[in-house]
Amino acid sequence: MQKLAIIGGGIIGMTLANYLNLNKFEVTLYDEGVGQATKASAGIISPWLSKRRNKQWYALAKDGAAFFPKLLLDFSLTPDIYQKSGTLIFRPENQLDELWTLAELHRKEAPEIGEISHLSALEAAEKIPLLRPQPALMISGGGRLDGQAYLTHLSNRAKAQGMLIVEQSVRLIKENQLEVGGELKNYDQIVLTPGPHLKQLLSPLGYQVDIRPQKGQLLVFQTDDPHTGQWPVAMLEGEGDLIPFARGKVLIGATHENEQAWDLAPSKIAYSPLLESLAQYLRDPSDFLTHLTDVRVGTRAYTSDFSPFFGAVTDQLLVASGLGSSGLTTGPYIGYLLADFLNNGNKKWSNYQKTLDHYIR
Ligand SMILES: Cc1cc2nc3c(=O)[nH]c(=O)nc-3n(C[C@H](O)[C@H](O)[C@H](O)COP(=O)(O)OP(=O)(O)OC[C@H]3O[C@@H](n4cnc5c(N)ncnc54)[C@H](O)[C@@H]3O)c2cc1C
The missing domain is CATH 3.30.9.10 (D-Amino Acid Oxidase, subunit A, domain 2)
Structure with missing residues (x-):
């Protein structure tokens, strides 16, 4: 069993947690809950007539919207949620x-x-x-998606399956180590899905982040x-x-x-x-x-080019951020793609974004 921590319980982190293979990972999700975009938002899922010309973003948003019927079935979303x-x-x-x-x-x-x-x-x-x-x-x-109702539903589902959800702010000490309430904790995998806070989380390790x-x-x-x-x-x-x-x-x-x-x-x-x-x-x-x-x-x-990014920074550290104003549309699919990578090694995201070094150095 690998120990895996997710930092950020917004739409990406919570979806990812619910798609992880619990025979492979022991999952803890940390979320301080402050300023969370997902909880504040509600939720137009309709990207097709956007005037944006960014083809990679459109491919991600289109496939993100097409992912909703699967999401609905996988997590039994009620009409109050989606x-x-x-x-x-x-x-x-x-x-x-x-x-x-x-x-x-x-x-x-x-x-x-x-x-x-x-x-x-x-x-x-x-x-x-x-x-x-x-x-x-x-x-x-x-x-339409109610961000807050979606998170409540998925949080309850994750807890019922034995995942630990901790309402606390954490700091990244090393690529595989967190500080939680003054205590150091090591993990096999850490996934950072903290919205705009990614810059602050990564900067003590010497990374520069375009967010x-x-x-x-x-x-x-x-x-x-x-x-x-x-x-x-x-x-x-x-x-x-x-x-x-x-x-x-x-x-x-x-x-x-x-x-x-x-x-x-x-x-x-x-x-x-x-x-x-x-x-x-x-x-x-x-x-x-x-x-x-x-x-x-x-x-x-x-990000500077208004595009989301996600993937592996090192073997032990994954990130996802930069979802801007269409994150309810793209977020669940990004969470699913990250879970597919961690569960099965599949990396089906090169069509959707520039390489990570455009955003993290
Ligand atoms: C008012 C509003 C309306 C919107 N409307 C739409 C819409 O109609 N359609 C659409 O597609 N999108 C919409 N969006 C955008 C969408 O909500 C976001 O893009 C998306 O929710 C981002 O999800 P996330 O998981 O990346 O981040 P977030 O939801 O922001 O979650 C990140 C979480 O990480 C936590 N965190 C950060 N640092 C730490 C730390 N050190 N320790 C512990 N926890 C930490 C934060 O507290 C937060 O809870 C809207 C956004 C807003 C604000």
Whole structure:
């Protein structure tokens, strides 16, 4: 049995833990829980119409989205955690044809996009009555993931299988050694999945890491509409997307605040522009905006080229970070690929990223 430690219980670390072969590894997961992006986020899984031109990122995001049906079955995810809800995309009418052509093109390689249809203003308003009528493009394969609910479910599953989950901050002393509460602990394998904290964890060992933190805020509204669980996700123009969940919960997000970096305090000045652009879409803004019940804040990790990276730094040390604003889409698949490497020696990731030395020196 090999002793394996995971540092970071966000979407990568927790998925990895649940895919590891427990006949081969004795697993301990450490998570300090501060500023975690996964817990703050919720969760558009719909990467196909992104304007990004990075082909490796697109391949990873496309395959990450295609991985969800397997994830759903492997971990018995309930609709409160993940649901293929469909995605409504709102753009000025003259851009919808262009998007439709792009979606049809991408569907050849990504059939999981599902049905693509133009909705009239009235049809779109029937899907989400909160919004005033305007035409939209509907993609039936889009989904939504509640990051917090996903982690709770996977954490319970991991504990039930005998894994140790320790809520504590740790330091990396050597490639195979951690300091936990003043005590040194040796491992056969260590996997670092700490989001933007990777730089701080690796720098005492002399590594330079291309990672920067970015603050993100997500707004939680509680409406009295009992049908929100059946609504699709709405991708609006600008940053303010609308992600509905069951029992009246509607999330609006998210901000992208580079200057605020590690700050975890809700800031109205920063999230007000989200509400202003949302108001143009709402049927009754003055009513909806009074139902704000919570503001979630998390810290995303970005690399200079906005691309995730993951893999082995040494025989004993693996890393994954830099998931940016699409980590709910790519994170579970990255966790699975890392587990496949540790369990079986498979390394199926060269198509998805540049080599690690682009990010870690
Ligand atoms: C507001 C917001 C909205 C988002 N919306 C979407 C979306 O709609 N779709 C999408 O695909 N993505 C979205 N994202 C992005 C996505 O949430 C992230 O990319 C993803 O969750 C990152 O996962 P991770 O596992 O790499 O890191 P994290 O979830 O940040 O987890 C890292 C964990 O490591 C812990 N840690 C760090 N250092 C240590 C240490 N020394 N010891 C112990 N523990 C440590 C941290 O406390 C944290 O809990 C959003 C992000 C935010 C903030």
